[in-house]
Amino acid sequence: MTPELKGFLLVAGIKITAVFTALMIGVMFTTWLERRVSAWFQYRLGPNRVGPQGLLQPVADGVKNFAKEETLPDSVDRPLFLLAPAMTFVPAMLLFCVIPFGAPLPVAFDFSVPLLGRFVFDGVTPLMIANLPVGFLFILAISSLGVYGIVLAGWSSNNKYSLLGGMRASAQMVSYEIALGMSLITVMVVAGNVTLMEIVTVQQEALWLVFPLTFGFVLFAISALAETNRLPFDLPETESELVAGYHTEYSAMRFSMFFIGEYGAIITMSALMATFFFGGWDIPFTTWDDVRLEGGVVVAGTPSALKSVLTHGVFLLKTFFFVFWYVWVRWTLPRFRFDQLMALGWKILLPMALAYILVIAATVWAVIGESPAISPQQGWVMFGVNVVVLVLVFGVLDRGRLVRGPGARLHRVGGTSGH
Amino acid sequence: MSYLRAALSGMALTFRHLLRPKVTMQYPEERSTDTWEIAPRWRGTHRMLTDERGRAKCVACGLCPQICPANCIKLVPGEDEQGFRYPLIYEIDEFRCVFCGYCQEVCPEEAIHVGVHYENAEYDRGRFVYDLERLCAQTHPVSSLWDPSDPRGE
Numbered sequence: 001m002t003p004e005l006k007g008f009l010l011v012a013g014i015k016i017t018a019v020f021t022a023l024m025i026g027v028m029f030t031t032w033l034e035r036r037v038s039a040w041f042q043y044r045l046g047p048n049r050v051g052p053q054g055l056l057q058p059v060a061d062g063v064k065n066f067a068k069e070e071t072l073p074d075s076v077d078r079p080l081f082l083l084a085p086a087m088t089f090v091p092a093m094l095l096f097c098v099i100p101f102g103a104p105l106p107v108a109f110d111f112s113v114p115l116l117g118r119f120v121f122d123g124v125t126p127l128m129i130a131n132l133p134v135g136f137l138f139i140l141a142i143s144s145l146g147v148y149g150i151v152l153a154g155w156s157s158n159n160k161y162s163l164l165g166g167m168r169a170s171a172q173m174v175s176y177e178i179a180l181g182m183s184l185i186t187v188m189v190v191a192g193n194v195t196l197m198e199i200v201t202v203q204q205e206a207l208w209l210v211f212p213l214t215f216g217f218v219l220f221a222i223s224a225l226a227e228t229n230r231l232p233f234d235l236p237e238t239e240s241e242l243v244a245g246y247h248t249e250y251s252a253m254r255f256s257m258f259f260i261g262e263y264g265a266i267i268t269m270s271a272l273m274a275t276f277f278f279g280g281w282d283i284p285f286t287t288w289d290d291v292r293l294e295g296g297v298v299v300a301g302t303p304s305a306l307k308s309v310l311t312h313g314v315f316l317l318k319t320f321f322f323v324f325w326y327v328w329v330r331w332t333l334p335r336f337r338f339d340q341l342m343a344l345g346w347k348i349l350l351p352m353a354l355a356y357i358l359v360i361a362a363t364v365w366a367v368i369g370e371s372p373a374i375s376p377q378q379g380w381v382m383f384g385v386n387v388v389v390l391v392l393v394f395g396v397l398d399r400g401r402l403v404r405g406p407g408a409r410l411h412r413v414g415g416t417s418g419h
Numbered sequence: 420m421s422y423l424r425a426a427l428s429g430m431a432l433t434f435r436h437l438l439r440p441k442v443t444m445q446y447p448e449e450r451s452t453d454t455w456e457i458a459p460r461w462r463g464t465h466r467m468l469t470d471e472r473g474r475a476k477c478v479a480c481g482l483c484p485q486i487c488p489a490n491c492i493k494l495v496p497g498e499d500e501q502g503f504r505y506p507l508i509y510e511i512d513e514f515r516c517v518f519c520g521y522c523q524e525v526c527p528e529e530a531i532h533v534g535v536h537y538e539n540a541e542y543d544r545g546r547f548v549y550d551l552e553r554l555c556a557q558t559h560p561v562s563s564l565w566d567p568s569d570p571r572g573e
Contacts, residue, residue, distance in 0.1 A: 041433055045443040218423075332433045333426055398421040 007121030080156035085257035088149030092264030102312035165245025182353035200280035212382035270322030476530035491515035
């Protein structure tokens with residue numbers, strides 16, 4: 001191996017280790033955040049005993065879970081039962097590979113180690129594990145894999161509640177996958193690219209995509225809640241109906257794996273919302289942080305360690321705002337009924353997303369035309385189109401039609417609507 | 420009403436609740452707050468009152484073991500040279516006790532009381548049987564089952 005290749009492998013290895021570690025710490029921090037914020041919504045304080053402000057509570061929980069007994073019921077399908085937690089855990093971690101979490105970092109070293117030889121790296125490394133040219137498709141592909149772990153957990157447990165949970169998970173996640181992908185197509189249309197790094201660059205040079213694609217963000221956010229099985233769409237684990245759903249039969253660390261997977265997925269989805277719609281690691285209102293890489297070569301801006309650190313901080317802030325938003329939604333909206341959930345996914349979100357793609361494609365054709373990238377002015381024109389769409393959806397379409405409560409049927413029996 | 424708009428206004432509402440002052444009382448450090456303190460009529464761990472010479476006020480009349488619905492009081496009466504009765508053995512099993520407060524109610528000498536106290540955890544079951552010495556050594560306030568201005572209910 002050449003010293004350059006070894007240097008590249010070293011940098012990649014450090015990035016992978018750092019991202020994995022940061023993600024695990026992020027999951028820990030998210031469980032703490034969830035419990036603290038949930039408590040605040042109920043005028044409580046939440047766990048604040050272990051460590052400063054209770055920050056070490058997840059460590060205590062982890063130690064407890066390692067020390068507990070791993071139950072293995074007689075009737076389970078053993079290979080699948082043991083495999084399922086890992087299968088929910090891995091896709092959540094994998095998704096983070098393609099998310100850029102900071103401005104490109106200049107790295108230069110040249111040293112020798114006995115036995116291993118010389119390591120050389122001199123250049124700029126993007127702060128993401130893999131700058132995949134198909135980053136966007138990778139996200140759609142891998143996020144659908146998360147459902148396998150849940151379905152297999154439900155199936156292999158050989159328990160009716162688990163099975164129902166797994167069945168609901170499969171129906172729900174497959175349904176909302178479509179709306180999620182459809183809402184992302186609009187991002188692709190406007191950004192003109194599928195690499196996440198390029199999508200961030202487009203947002204740095206023009207404006208955050210939440211403005212030209214406001215309604216797309218609404219669709220994405222709703223589908224993201226359903227994809228991560230969070231309230232109001234937590235039907236796979238509905239504790240009031242299914243005990244705990246697909247993870248009823250699990251205990252100790254295998255149970256924790258499901259939770260790490262779930263919180264990992266929440267962090268990833270939050271990071272995706274930040275990346276696709278809120279500029280990724282872009283610091284708003286300034287352009288000094290802009291660095292553009294093309295094929296590993298800087299074409300605009302000067303990368304520096306300070307920029308990387310600051311932009312990473314901004315990225316974390318955006319991500320954790322959405323993690324907070326997840327908890328906020330959880331304590332606001334009650335759980336949907338299963339038929340409401342399916343009706344919302346198939347009869348409302350999917351047609352809306354399709355129609356929105358048409359609207360956006362037409363607008364892009366009319367406004368942006370042949371130019372390679374969106375400009376801020378064009379973005380604001382598209383924002384105007386979105387305002388019209390939002391007024392139509394919020395004010396006209398969504399008048400007791402989007403989500404029907406149990407009372408809707410009674411009204412029909414009353415004969416007022418003449419249905 | 421539009422579901423989305425209702426959801427958004429609901430989120431504004433929950434956010435306002437997020438900012439409200441917290442009601443949690445951080446127990447081991449805080450035992451009472453401005454808005455809550457333990458009731459003076461709380462019936463908890465027993466306490467035997469003593470006279471000015473430090474002896475238990477109990478005259479071993481036997482009313483408290485008689486009335487006790489949980490049968491948790493053990494009393495063996497004794498008599499001294501002057502013919503005064505006193506308890507040779509007086510034990511209360513706090514595990515059996517249902518904290519009804521009848522013993523305090525029935526006591527003619529206002530000797531045995533239930534107390535305004537609840538922290539009585541032990542590492543050993545045997546330690547829950549309080550003997551006379553331990554009952555006399557308790558210092559917590561006693562329950563005001565009765566009105567302090569009219570102790571004998573006259």
